[in-house]
Amino acid sequence: MTWVLLTIMVVATALSDILQSYEMKRAGAQSVGARGLGRLLRMIVERRYLLLSIVCLAFSFFSFMALVQTAPLSFAVPASAASYILETILAKVLLKERIGARRAAGALLVLGGVVLLGR
Amino acid sequence: MVPTFHRTLRTYFWLLLFLALRAVGNLALAWGTRRLPQTLAGDPLVYIRALLDPFVALGVVLLIVALLARLALLSVADLSFILPMTAVGYVLAAVLGRFVLHETVSPWRWLAVILIFAGAALVSSTPQSTTGKPEGCR
Numbered sequence: 001m002t003w004v005l006l007t008i009m010v011v012a013t014a015l016s017d018i019l020q021s022y023e024m025k026r027a028g029a030q031s032v033g034a035r036g037l038g039r040l041l042r043m044i045v046e047r048r049y050l051l052l053s054i055v056c057l058a059f060s061f062f063s064f065m066a067l068v069q070t071a072p073l074s075f076a077v078p079a080s081a082a083s084y085i086l087e088t089i090l091a092k093v094l095l096k097e098r099i100g101a102r103r104a105a106g107a108l109l110v111l112g113g114v115v116l117l118g119r
Numbered sequence: 120m121v122p123t124f125h126r127t128l129r130t131y132f133w134l135l136l137f138l139a140l141r142a143v144g145n146l147a148l149a150w151g152t153r154r155l156p157q158t159l160a161g162d163p164l165v166y167i168r169a170l171l172d173p174f175v176a177l178g179v180v181l182l183i184v185a186l187l188a189r190l191a192l193l194s195v196a197d198l199s200f201i202l203p204m205t206a207v208g209y210v211l212a213a214v215l216g217r218f219v220l221h222e223t224v225s226p227w228r229w230l231a232v233i234l235i236f237a238g239a240a241l242v243s244s245t246p247q248s249t250t251g252k253p254e255g256c257r
Contacts, residue, residue, distance in 0.1 A: 103242050
């Protein structure tokens with residue numbers, strides 16, 4: 001169950017970030033001022049992917065809650081970093097971002113850590 | 120020099136506040152959910168009841184305030200500074216799990232936590248924009 005919950009959390013987190021990044025880049029630079037905040041809220045409602053990203057974020061949080069109920073905190077929080085691996089892959093494949101050596105090395109370190117957590 | 124010093128001070132104030140709020144929020148959430156009679160996984164109704172637990176509610180509130188502190192932090196420091204710094208949170212969670220919740224943390228798990236901390240810091244310290252939109256969005 002632990003790994004199922006972790007997988008749901010990691011996939012939901014990564015999807016949320018990717019959707020958010022995709023939609024916000026499409027929207028262009030936003031100013032977040034007093035008036036900007038209202039416009040930002042309207043944008044969240046108008047843009048489907050942004051709304052979807054918030055749904056994903058909720059899924060991620062609720063699976064995290066279920067995870068810390070049964071798994072140790074010293075496992076659950078570090079393991080949540082697995083989202084970096086998936087996000088790096090999705091950023092390259094879907095968002096066509098260039099993945100530098102540093103970011104790839106970082107993602108591999110996280111992967112090693114998560115594998116080690118399973119021991 | 121004084122304004123720069125003040126800015127640094129403010130940055131570290133918000134950084135420490137954010138790290139502490141998130142760590143204690145996660146701790147309260149773990150503590151609260153473990154006191155619940157039922158398991159959360161798969162039952163939405165249990166979640167609603169869980170939110171009535173004072174520790175779970177405290178955890179949720181602290182995590183929301185942590186998000187606000189992060190917003191304040193973003194206003195005084197660059198994201199490329201903040202993201203690697205927040206990777207400290209993974210180590211903090213392991214320390215709190217070990218010493219507050221009395222979890223057993225094997226040497227392998229400590230090593231795993233260090234690897235994840237280093238990896239997360241490295242991933243997040245890469246340049247912000249590589250997709251090459253020239254103006255407006257950096």
